[in-house]
Amino acid sequence: MPMPKPGVLFPPEALYGLKAGFDQLANLLALTLGPTGGAIATDFKANREVERFTDAATAARRILEVPGRAQNVGAMLVRNLVWRVHEDVGDGAATAAVLAQALLDEGLRVAVAGANPMIMREGIGRGLKAALQALKEMAVPVTDEEELSGLALAVTGEPRLSLVLGEMFDVLGPEAHIIIEEYMAPYVEREYFEGSHWKAELASPYLVTHPPTRRCIVQNPLVVVYDDFLTEWEEVEPLLRLLDSAEDERDLLIAAKKVAGQALAAFVVNHQAGRLRVAAVQFSSQIDRKRRDLFHDLALQTGATVLGPDMGRPLRTIAWGDMGRAARAEADKEKLVVVAGQGDRAAIQKHLEGLRRRLEQTEDEEERETLRERIARLSGGVAILKVGDASRVGQADLRQKAEKAVKALALAAREGTVPGGGVAFLNCIDAVRSVDAQGDAAVGVRILARALEAPFRRIVQNAGVHASAVVLHEARRRGPAFGYDALRGEVVDMRAAGILDAAGVCRRVLEMGTSAAMMALTIAAIVLHRKPEKSMQP
Structure with a gap:
């Protein structure tokens, strides 16, 4: 027809x-x-x-x-x-x-x-x-927490939520990245991270160092970033020998696309024997383009070099100069937090300027959100806002109000109020x-x-x-x-x-x-x- x-x-x-x-x-x-x-x-x-x-x-x-x-x-x-x-x-x-x-x-x-x-x-x-x-x-320009809370109240109509949001933006600044989590109970709380927050997964529960929170915490770790699967003993042996030759003992944070097999077993054995405390994390849930961006940002923040076959640098070629540094790192089954990375501040600022220009130019909302997350990570402003209500409808309503306020407060912190x-x-x-x-x-x-x-x-x-x-x-x-x-x-x-x-x-x-x-x-x-x-x- x-x-x-x-x-x-x-x-x-x-x-x-x-x-x-x-x-x-x-x-x-x-x-x-x-x-x-x-x-x-x-x-x-x-x-x-x-x-x-x-x-x-x-x-x-x-x-x-x-x-x-x-x-x-x-x-x-x-x-x-x-x-x-x-x-x-x-x-x-x-x-x-x-x-x-x-x-x-x-x-x-x-x-x-x-x-x-x-x-x-x-x-x-x-x-x-x-x-x-x-x-x-x-x-x-916004001058204090009270002003931010007042603006949040105008957007949400929720006094308790507004006070928390005002505090969060006052603490973290205009580049804050706030992750909103829902709870099935009347609840408004926040959790701060004094560094960058990454969606990643601890490769094995046998690497946990803090059982109450099921986290692996490493202090002053060396940082290795490897953009590929890490599964064979032969791939990690040169790294372990290099670390064993060091005069002082150092913890290790290694980030890869996937850590499994003999490579993971080697890390677990050394970790449990007390020879090397290791936080091995994997970014397997990320699509390739996003994962490469995340690895680039993590390497920049910590001063590491991204290794991998695509870079012509398999892990067996690693040298001391390829490793980054941080004051602390924590990993669990959902996230990686890196505190006080030792990357070059001038290089990070230059990279941030490029990301902000891209944010201004793009109209794609998904890309805008990704860029905002990357900017926030590199700026060190990350927190989790936990909101809840006794009903599903109330829970969804509170989350929606929080999302609106987060965007409005970020703009207010950058451009001021009228x-x-x-x-x-x-x-x-x-x-x-x-x-x-x-x-x-x-x-x-x-x-x-x-x-x-x-x-x-x-x-x-x-x-x-x-x-x-x-x-x-x-x-x-x-x-x-x-x-x-x-x-x-x-x-x-x-x-x-x-x-x-x-x-x-x-x-x-x-x-x-x-x-x-x-x-x-x-x-x-x-x-x-x-x-x-x-x-x-x-």
Whole structure:
């Protein structure tokens, strides 16, 4: 059966349908904005159990389609926007939807009156640059743990979790890598590592030196990194003879793709005989590309040389200069922790700069997460955040809040904070209005300036105050530091009240929300692929 030909919607039907779907989802997600925002419930699960969300991105993720083909295009634009914001910065998904909707409202209103959307887009782009510069200039560096905890509380609404997260980022700094673990009990705790944390496995329980924790702990170890399988006695004999010839006894940390067979037996025999304390760890669960990166980082951090057939350096060629050093290493069945590696600090810093440039340039979320982990390891900021609840639903909710806050706090620690509650966007308006533009480009500048009021107005409305214009006027009258405290129901100095947003979150919300609105505004037609009566493929 031939596939039916697609249909095409042209203006004004295309834009009207798209706008209706855009509004449908944006209006729903806007309900969650602010500390007094509402929750969204869905019966998505197969067992018809009701799910409850206060997070806009997760709620949007549950919506797979809305009625009407053109309307669905608009709704999916919003869905894609809020999920990208969630993945990128954790917080700000609802704000992005509200901002994009306001900009699209203003844009369509003037477009219907005759303005050219493509020229308006140019003006919006100029205004965006001015707004981003204003955000950068108003950002204030984070100074203490209390400020970080306040920001975490604004993101999560969980006092205990917020205090712990504030402490963790205060201790570890902006490059902190925080691993979140779940527990089936009401529980929030943290565990710090004064070094780097690697996903690896102790090769044998017979190497354990600390039975209560089932860990192998080595002090001031020599470090050998071998990128291949290590199974034969002949492969490790030269290393053992070299170590036996040393004047002083040293512990050994050896990392390989896999340690087994006669090679592992040799390490176990020497370890249990007390001749050589060995922590033999394997990275067998890592895919090849990631494992090579991990080995490179471990070698750089400890001053070791990566050996292996691919490098033309089998283990039998090892010399003293190929071994790295560290103050301490611990390994168990899940992880390796290396403390105070003795690698060249200048070389590590140069490598870190390259990784940060790659992080800025890539848009692939999996690669971004991998790069963040590598940066954190080499920067020495690693900790485990343990969160739990008595129910599975509560456990998942707490983990989700923690993940959002971790991303937002990392941005705050790097780029500083701005007044929260939509006030940062209000403070960008004068900079946008000062942009020099003519004709329809000037129209684009003006509609962006008006749209920047939307997040503030929505937070006020969600607090049950319908005269948002009055509250806005009073806040502006009292100065740029003032906004609306939705919990107390009054206009306050936002920074003094501890109501803050991460500058980096606001930046990405503004960039991505504006981009989504401009995309919708400049769509001239929608192609609707008709669904065949019967599927020709399974």
